[in-house]
Amino acid sequence: MPALFLNLLKLIFLALLYLFLWQVARSIGAHLGTARAPMRTRTGAEILIVKSATLAGSRFPLSGPLVMGRSGEADIVVDDPYASDLHARVGLHDGEVMVHDLGSTNGTYVNGRRVTSPVRVGKGDAIQVGKTIMEVR
């Protein structure tokens, strides 16, 4: 085999390795982009977790009803020994954000008051589930 030909093959092989990785990296970027896109749009209301063992600082956009609780089936899984499996639900009704308690053991609190029937909340209100505190924004 002539050395020039082998050299060329070597470079082509290296170039292919880079092309492959470039393609993967680009798709990862696109993948993250599509995963994030639906979060930015919507009504604008979102739930910000203020105090929590694991979720502090996370935001959940309120595009549909969100159930919070300890169960893996909840939309916001709080790791909190004082929370029930399916503790409370925050939903949109005619453009208003409503908080429902789902029969939790330790109760759901809005601005420190226990929720007994569905309560309307607005921006800046604090919702407490167990020891987890959230803010509507």
Added chain:
Amino acid sequence: MSRTAETALILVATGLAGLGTVLVNLTQGSGFDAQVVVTIAAFLVGFGGLGLATRRFAPAANPFLIPLVTFLAAIGFTELYRLDPSRAAVQRWSIVVAGGVAAAVLFALRTDGVAVLRRYRYVFAITALGLWMLPLTPLGVEINGSRLWLRLTVPGTSTTASFQPGEIAKLLLVAFLASYLAERHESLSQMRRSIGPLLLPRPSQLGPVMLAFILSFGVLIYQRDLGASLLLFGVVIAMLYAATSQRTYLVFGGALVLGGGIVAFQMFDHVQRRVSAWLYPFDDFTGAGYQVAQGLFAFGSGSLTGSGIGVGRPDLIPAAATDYIYAAVAEEMGLAGSVVVLAGFALLFAVGFGISVRSRDVFRKLMAAGLVLVLGIQTILILAGVMRLFPVTGITLPFMSYGGSSLIANMVLVALLARISHEERT
């Protein structure tokens, strides 16, 4: 990105393995032959099969894991085939078996998911310990001064198969730790007393750290395996930090590694030999320093684009097909090739930690993080050893080195990650 794109990427990576094989054949004077076909077939069955299993049993899984793994395996296989075609033939079988085992794991978890693993945590812990100690029994054999292997004779024949049970034990350890820490992370993270910025743990909180330390020191003494010992301790400390976000554990862990390292250096000549080969490879060039020195020569002669696959002399490096595969890559594919390998690993770990961050409960988060840590610590330890940033630890480079047990364990690891990523959105 869709599953179709994933399949396409796996096929392209398989093509790279085939092309690499062709390149080796060209330089050795044979060209396109059956070896190429068999290699492509093995990659298709092993990695393609795992891709199909993911489609079937974890359809929402992250689509980048398997293509990246296939890519790394393709580079490793090319170099292995160039170094030793007969070992490459064994490795092809390992790829097929590993793909099958990983697919079986996905199948077993198809309905209940990884959450089911929480139930068996003490079974896992005891099994992991047992597997680690198994080579110390008469079934074990000593290879290159470390007692890590089991040699089993296939009944009725004289064929023997070697297996490293410690590879599987790593996965069980992660499953145990994730489940244990998911329950205890709160009590382990509450610390009151402090010295300056450093919070002091209560004695009970240091229990897991000390236990891990004693175990890893035991591995170092009885199996004479520096790498496994550091990996074990590193995973425990890193997972404790991930679960509690208390830097204290990193500080104490680091102090223990340093202290333990100094004691081990004083006590054991196998540790001393490795450290002196690391610091002064040319003082004992024909003896202990030979491997490190040959590795450095390989990096040097590789230059920017390498000698070309099949043209260099990576066969001069001891253990080039296993621990030192990265030096062989650096010699024949140059800086360009070694950087692409690093980038491949970096992307794989980034994808893995991304899965951990997006998972929705503590157990899955810790499980994913632990699995990536096992891969990451191994990769960093052996790469740092080969590049002479650290003493050589004798760990295989995941997915690239020759070795069936390690490939099977790492493929199962990737299957578990895929499953966790599938569950992040259900």
